[in-house]
Amino acid sequence: MYENAIEKISDEDISYFRERNRNRVYAAVTGVFLRLVEKESLTKREIAFRLGKEPSQITRWLSGPSNWTLDTISDLLLAMGAELEHSAVLMSEKSAPSIRHPLMDGIRQCNVIELNPIGSDLPDRTAGTNAAYFEAKVG
Amino acid sequence: MSTWFPIWNEIKTLEAAGLLVPLALRVPGDAGRRAMFLTADLSAALAATNLGQAEIFRYMALRARLEHFVTSPVITKAYLKPLRPEADCVWEIVNRSPKPSLRVFGLFATRDVFVATNHQLRSALGGIDTPQWKQEIRQARSEWRRLFQDDKVIRFDPLRGRLDEVISGAVYV
Numbered sequence: 244m245y246e247n248a249i250e251k252i253s254d255e256d257i258s259y260f261r262e263r264n265r266n267r268v269y270a271a272v273t274g275v276f277l278r279l280v281e282k283e284s285l286t287k288r289e290i291a292f293r294l295g296k297e298p299s300q301i302t303r304w305l306s307g308p309s310n311w312t313l314d315t316i317s318d319l320l321l322a323m324g325a326e327l328e329h330s331a332v333l334m335s336e337k338s339a340p341s342i343r344h345p346l347m348d349g350i351r352q353c354n355v356i357e358l359n360p361i362g363s364d365l366p367d368r369t370a371g372t373n374a375a376y377f378e379a380k381v382g
Numbered sequence: 383m384s385t386w387f388p389i390w391n392e393i394k395t396l397e398a399a400g401l402l403v404p405l406a407l408r409v410p411g412d413a414g415r416r417a418m419f420l421t422a423d424l425s426a427a428l429a430a431t432n433l434g435q436a437e438i439f440r441y442m443a444l445r446a447r448l449e450h451f452v453t454s455p456v457i458t459k460a461y462l463k464p465l466r467p468e469a470d471c472v473w474e475i476v477n478r479s480p481k482p483s484l485r486v487f488g489l490f491a492t493r494d495v496f497v498a499t500n501h502q503l504r505s506a507l508g509g510i511d512t513p514q515w516k517q518e519i520r521q522a523r524s525e526w527r528r529l530f531q532d533d534k535v536i537r538f539d540p541l542r543g544r545l546d547e548v549i550s551g552a553v554y555v
Contacts, residue, residue: 258439259408262446262479270454277456277553305555306460309478337411344452346390346417346495347404 268316268327269308275325276305285323293322387492389534393419396529402497405448412453415550416494420448421525424486424498436480444484444501447477451496456551464540465519466511471535472522481505487522490536490548499525 279285287301294301304315320326396402396419403425405418420428428445430437451457465472465487475486475498482505488498499522507514526535536548545552 254435254438255442258442258480259446262443263409263449265479266446266450266454270450270456273456273458273553273555276555306458307476307478309483334409334411337409340411340413342413342415344414344417344494345386346393347414347452 265308265311269311271327272316272319273305275320275323279323290319290322294318389491389530390495392530392534393491393495393497401529405452405498407449407452408445412449414452415455416452416496418448418451418496418498419491420498421500421529424501427501439480440482440484443480444477444486448475448486448498451475454551456553457545457549458553458555459545460555462545462549464538464543465515466540467519468538468540470519470523471537472519485518487518489522489526490538491530491534492536493548494550497526497529 276285276290287305288298290296291298291301301319304311304319316327393402397404401422402419403422405420407414428441428448430441433441450461461476463474463476465474471489472487473489473496475488477483477485482503484501485504485507486498486501488496488500491497500518502514502518507518538548545554
């Protein structure tokens, strides 16, 4: 049964989620950095010293996630005495957003399948939600 | 977030007319801390289906990068930069991957509400202050005037201003 549910993921989704996850990890790491700057006056120079790097390297790393590897993330967090708590959630089980900008009220959230049909046997796209999608594909 | 600004009515009118398109989030459950609207042309570019694989990767990465504006608790100065001349009030959203990367230009209608007007490959822009940059800045400004017909844009002084004047969660790292 599960075999029938397997379909190739589109290039659109692969690309989108790579960048999305880069940005999310970046937000998590910079969030820790900012907390420590506020709490302990941590500097990029201190992080650089701890890692045996030039401060300019830390500035480059913290300026954006485009060149980050898992090693970069590990090094930065270790130098801040932090680590990621790993948990993965099914998108179909994510709860409703707690924050919504008033201008976006009434804007229907688009979803992965709506933008990128990846087969002719997709559920009704107009009514589609990720939950419906996964139920239809896996259930 | 309870204040409703007059320019938001204009945005909604432009949205209803199809001239502005809200950046809807792709993953249910994401927080919508801020709002972004795209011109119809830019929205069409992001949704184009007749692209080669490299373009698909480039545009979908850009889409995720734009959603970062809406969802992320923190926005760094490396993500969003005011461009010169500051009187034009045009900003650049920086996207660095995949190469050659895309840059998006736009202006703030109010704090936390960004109107993205045009985009260009970074490789086509050349060095800072080249005619190509100026052209994109002019285009952003002229798109804004076409839509809003006056100067309601948020002004920002890049030398003395602080990023949190235009965006919540702004941080300097």
